[in-house]
Amino acid sequence: MRRLGEGHVLSTAHHADVVIIGAGIAGLSAAHRLTGAGVSVSVLEAGPRVGGRMMTDEVDGFRLDHIGPLLTTSYPELYATPGLEGLVLRNFDPGVLVHSEGRRHRTGEVRGTRGSRSARGALKAARALASAPRSPAGGALTGAMGGAIDQARLGVALARLAAAPRARVLARPERAALDALSGRGLSARTLNGFVRPLLTALLSDPGLITSSRCADLALRGYASGRLCVPEGGSVTLPDLLAAALPPGTVRTGVHVTAADITSVRTKEHGELGCRSLLLATGAGAAAELLPGLRVPPFHPVTVVHHTAPAPPPTGASLLLDADRSGPVAHTAVMSAVDPARAPHGRTLISSTVLGTPPTDLDRTVRAQLAGLYGVPTDDWEPLAVHHDPEAVPAMVSPHDPQRPVRLLAGLYVCGDHRDTGTVQGALSSGGRAAAAILSDLGVRPAPGDSDVLREAA
Numbered sequence: 001m002r003r004l005g006e007g008h009v010l011s012t013a014h015h016a017d018v019v020i021i022g023a024g025i026a027g028l029s030a031a032h033r034l035t036g037a038g039v040s041v042s043v044l045e046a047g048p049r050v051g052g053r054m055m056t057d058e059v060d061g062f063r064l065d066h067i068g069p070l071l072t073t074s075y076p077e078l079y080a081t082p083g084l085e086g087l088v089l090r091n092f093d094p095g096v097l098v099h100s101e102g103r104r105h106r107t108g109e110v111r112g113t114r115g116s117r118s119a120r121g122a123l124k125a126a127r128a129l130a131s132a133p134r135s136p137a138g139g140a141l142t143g144a145m146g147g148a149i150d151q152a153r154l155g156v157a158l159a160r161l162a163a164a165p166r167a168r169v170l171a172r173p174e175r176a177a178l179d180a181l182s183g184r185g186l187s188a189r190t191l192n193g194f195v196r197p198l199l200t201a202l203l204s205d206p207g208l209i210t211s212s213r214c215a216d217l218a219l220r221g222y223a224s225g226r227l228c229v230p231e232g233g234s235v236t237l238p239d240l241l242a243a244a245l246p247p248g249t250v251r252t253g254v255h256v257t258a259a260d261i262t263s264v265r266t267k268e269h270g271e272l273g274c275r276s277l278l279l280a281t282g283a284g285a286a287a288e289l290l291p292g293l294r295v296p297p298f299h300p301v302t303v304v305h306h307t308a309p310a311p312p313p314t315g316a317s318l319l320l321d322a323d324r325s326g327p328v329a330h331t332a333v334m335s336a337v338d339p340a341r342a343p344h345g346r347t348l349i350s351s352t353v354l355g356t357p358p359t360d361l362d363r364t365v366r367a368q369l370a371g372l373y374g375v376p377t378d379d380w381e382p383l384a385v386h387h388d389p390e391a392v393p394a395m396v397s398p399h400d401p402q403r404p405v406r407l408l409a410g411l412y413v414c415g416d417h418r419d420t421g422t423v424q425g426a427l428s429s430g431g432r433a434a435a436a437i438l439s440d441l442g443v444r445p446a447p448g449d450s451d452v453l454r455e456a457a
Helices: 025-036 119-131 148-163 166-170 177-184 188-203 212-224 236-243 283-289 361-373 423-441 450-456
Strands: 015-021 041-045 056-059 062-065 089-091 096-100 103-107 141-144 227-230 250-252 256-259 263-266 270-279 298-308 319-321 328-333 347-354 381-393 406-408 411-413
Touching: 015 025, 015 256, 025 041, 025 236, 025 423, 041 270, 056 381, 062 298, 062 347, 062 381, 096 188, 103 188, 148 188, 148 212, 166 212, 177 188, 177 212, 188 212, 188 319, 188 328, 256 283, 270 423, 283 381, 298 361, 319 361, 328 361, 347 361, 361 381, 406 423, 411 423
Parallel strands: 015 041, 015 270, 041 250, 096 319, 103 141, 270 411
Antiparallel strands: 056 062, 089 227, 096 103, 256 263, 263 270, 298 347, 298 381, 319 328, 328 347, 406 411
């Protein structure tokens, strides 16, 4: 294989080795690996800015996510993707808070066992956690949910899952995640009070129709790391990727009207020649350019942002509603998790509604949040509401977490709809697409990128 030298400049105003349609994180991550190998790339984005669904608006000094996906610090794609070296992650408090039967319980925190291979160690740590005293928050926080045995079993299950190789998880029998819950050896209280609401939050899937294998991968990520968000908002990821590309690589406000493997026609700039075409848009937009491409069903997501005179007494915890008392699946004081998201001294509460939102959204959400946080919400000021009916591609069983990215020589597609419907799935598919393109072009990856691309492929 040849490697294009640093002086190789094939790209002009009307030609590039590879044209990428879509400047979300999948396309931008692929662009990084391609330009790193000396391949000229042009990324075309119809919107006014990069990011796709990973958008963050700034309103009066608040940084408000459109979707606000939950990440974990165990995702290797957040550290291995070129261009994300400057990414700062802000962690939630360990474990989660679960609101159940009128009380908040802290659970899912197993000290000293994240990534541990010792189930015996998990059992000991979980028993210690369950018997440890807890100080009340707002008079409504009890100890860990369930008794010592329930917590010990949960700790063992999380530790074993954290230690399980990814390939072993993907080899398990596959069914709907909800149907698979009963086979985990956990009590109904633990399943309904922790596992189900946590999976609902991680997968944006209130019915848990997701493949049980994908659900296990999500739980494995949780058990191996800490829940987190990018500092400054979700848009930080695409902004970092775009800023590190060669100047002129990304063009926004460009609408593609037709495309094939040798040329792309645009409304604004006419025709752009290429040797390979990578579709990195959402599934629906990709199918418009490639009729017949599979379009999965989607999970709608609505994010509601409020500011309050004082922060609720939950710290930087993710708060789940196990009782499903309203439309909100999970909520957090985001200014406590990531202070960069709110002006100094101001409070930002972000809440996620899954499925179709009610018509009286703000009133319903406020009433539910008053119960979840245990504080009045009448004086909370609404900042923004963002609804996306196609926020997250559904991973219905059976689901292939590595759908082909090479449709034929010169034509490729990537995005979370070709992998897992997650941020790491989008980054992974971008890496796999770049690997396929470089292989077909006969170009060696950049030094240090070979192992990553080989694994992604």
